[in-house]
Amino acid sequence: MIQRLNNLEILKVTGNSITEVFGFEGLEEGRCYLERLKELRLDNLSQLASIWKGPCQLADFRNVKTVIVIKCNKLKFLFSPSMSQGLLQLEELWVEDCSDLDEIIQKDGGITLDKITLPRLKTLALQNLALLVYFYDGNSSLECPFLEHLHVRDCPNFRTSNFHSSKQVHFNNERHYNLLKKRLKELRLDNLSQLASIWKGPCQLADFRNVKTVIVIKCNKLKFLFSPSMSQGLLQLEELWVEDCSDLDEIIQKDALQNLALLVNFYDGNSSLEFPFLEHLHVRDCPNFRTPNFHSSKQVHFNNERHYNLLKKRIT
Secondary structure (H helix, E strand, O other), rough: HHHHHHHEEEEEEOOOOOOEEEOOOOOOOOOOOOOOHHHHHHHEOOOEEEEEEOOHHHHOOOOOEEEEEOOOOOOOOOOOOHHHHHOOOOOOEEEEEEOOOOOEEOOOOOOOOOEEEOOOOOOEEEOOOOOEEEOOOOEEEEEEOOOOEEEEEEOOOOOOOOOOOOOEOOOOOOHHHHHOOOOOOEEEEEEOOOOOOOOOHHHHHHOOOOOEEEEOOOOOOOOOOHHHHHHOOOOOOOOEEEOOOOOOOOEEOOOOOEEEOOEEEEEEOOOEEEEOOOOOEEEEOOOOOOOOOEOOOOOOEOHHHHHHHHHHHHHH
């Protein structure tokens, strides 16, 4: 059947009992299939154990832009290393509610990659993946030079080599770090119970100049968000939302705030805070927080209920 799908551009499979999506067994070698496929969505496939069966090198995913995988509880991985090398146009990868998934790219004993590149990836969303440990279980670096949106929620064991991590951010060289971060516009960290630090290593390597939104919710081991040098680089930051982080005692480490029982200072120093475009300030259930002198050229609306509800609805 797959021979007749060469003009297929969008494939959505949902609520089915299939065990694999693509069968390449018995097909003519030397040919490539599915070269026009642009979007793959797999949803609520309770028996799906593998996306393909047979020689995966026959799959041509060079034009795939979107992959969405939701509630496929028997899947243990998504791609082989060789398939990942063909994802040249992938812009959005969304994986959610796959209880057995422990890696995105399969570790293959016969193939070792020094570097995995997803050259067009803009959005990576990983949500409710209890067993996910690695993006790729190897010593490879992962380069995503156009990454703009990163969402990691309810992935308590997730970590990866030379890439973002739900525990700590490990970047082993300046070039790789800047490739990954320079286009990042939104950072969202949600329900990461073991997250102790957003970064590890020289924080001056972090380039957050294009970040517009930072959302941190239920990260109970975090004690602070940014170093002073990192805060100086947040030139485009428009929205900062921090909620339910029980151990957080300052936003900017000495060297939108809700349910932060230990929060005392925005920054524990004598510095004033200049936010010339600040319009809305929401502080709720932060009993120890001392509101600093926010210098703004605009009228600041404090705890405006209507604006708060609009924000809350959009973020959650």
